[in-house]
């Protein structure tokens with residue numbers, strides 16, 4: 001490989017089989033966005049992350065991703081804590097970080113990007129971003145065309161007087177390779193698959209990608225277990241870990257829970273809402289056992305505690321495809 005290509009390739013865990021992490025025991029985490037009550041999909045992700053960390057003798061940390069406090073009132077975070085306790089999914093950090101209270105932390109990381117000349121203001125309106133000929137990533141997301149990357153200081157000054165800009169992160173033509181603990185070898189090109197992403201919104205709120213990387217880095221997270229809708233997000237996050245001088249964690253992405261119609265299980269599905277489930281089912285064991293069965297850990301859905309599953313949990317048994325949840329599944333709990 002010549003020097004030029006060498007600079008453009010970031011590879012982590014390249015020689016490892018599709019298996020769980022190099023750092024043992026791992027530090028895992030669950031980082032819900034408290035914009036509503038937990039639903040079946042959150043419980044499934046939380047249980048999987050808890051089992052991956054705890055079965056390997058590791059720690060399990062909790063964090064609240066309430067970056068946008070308008071959408072995330074504290075009552076939902078309190079309900080999540082109560083639901084996790086009810087489920088028996090204990091966490092090891094006495095202090096739970098709330099992203100809404102960590103603006104100063106993100107400001108510090110943001111300044112590091114500014115010092116490296118990796119950010120620039122973007123004045124594009126929503127309509128400008130979604131023009132018909134905008135380039136798209138393979139999953140349909142609009143890739144920013146880089147319109148504002150080359151504005152002169154004079155143009156920026158002029159535009160600033162009319163509207164406050166968002167800030168974008170320059171994502172270079174770099175290929176990120178990593179081995180996912182479930183989906184195996186992954187390759188993404190930052191420029192092609194992501195383009196320059198918003199790292200701070202025009203209202204000053206820091207973007208998810210910045211906050212999640214800063215928090216995982218500072219919390220010492222070495223194992224990230226989450227839904228496969230976030231698989232490609234690992235690429236800009238690995239780039240940010242490297243840029244901030246941290247080792248990226250190992251990733252394990254989970255198949256999604258979907259309805260019989262093939263749609264992703266959503267918060268609005270009442271039968272998936274934990275408030276509803278707790279009314280139907282006063283004890284957590286049938287629900288934990290059902291999800292353990294979905295995760296391939298039990299031959300049939302039968303009541304179990306999270307602790308019961310620790311001794312035989314095996315991430316390799318998690319199904320390789322998305323998992324269909326029948327609409328009436330809760331009647332059998």
Ligand SMILES: [Zn+2]
Nearest residue numbers: 122123124148
């Ligand atoms: Zn722009």
